[in-house]
Amino acid sequence: MAAQAESCGRFPSRGFENADAPQLDARYANPVYGYAVQLPAGLIGHGAPSPAPDHGFGIALSWTPRAYLYVDGSYEVLDDDTLGKQETRQREFLRAEALRVLSTQSTSTRLGPLPGVRMVARYACKGLRGLYVKDEVVALSPDLRVVYRVALLTTTKRYRADKAALDELLRSFTLLSRPVP
Secondary structure, eight states, X not given: OOOTTOOSSOOSOTTTTOTTSOEESSEEEETTTTEEEEOOTTOOEEEOOTTSOOOEEEEEEEETTEEEEEEEEEEOOSSOOSHHHHHXXXXXXXXXXXXXXXXXXXXXXXXXXXXXXXXXXXXXXXXOOSEEEEEEEEEEOTXXXXXXXXXXXXXXXXXXXXXXXXXXXXXXXXXXXXXXX
């Protein structure tokens, strides 16, 4: 579900919420990556259809313009085992995808009990009109093996309204027992 390199106004692809994709409308718990969140009331999430691994889910808030929330847990495989390295990687992805990055702002935060970093970027996309916002919180599991992401991809015009759903997801994030290796 991660939209790291596809954050420029085109993610997710239409059809990601197909009939084979698990549909979510309440609490989502992921025992493999050891986390849970509560979906905001009235929103429907979609996971990856089998046989894809279950890392998390996404919520399409709007198709035109594209606005998307996603929650993801994945094993850290790139040796980006600090929040600073995670932040640097996200800035690199955004610079590679965007036509122009107008601003980025990073602040320390928490994702449930975990220390995290929140990066809010404003940017223009290649071939698309308007300005976009990526608001993402990243945290690492205590053993630094799992990267947790909760993010919003939207337009600047939709950002204030869409941010409320993001903030609700962030407030609901909890850790379960240790992730299964």
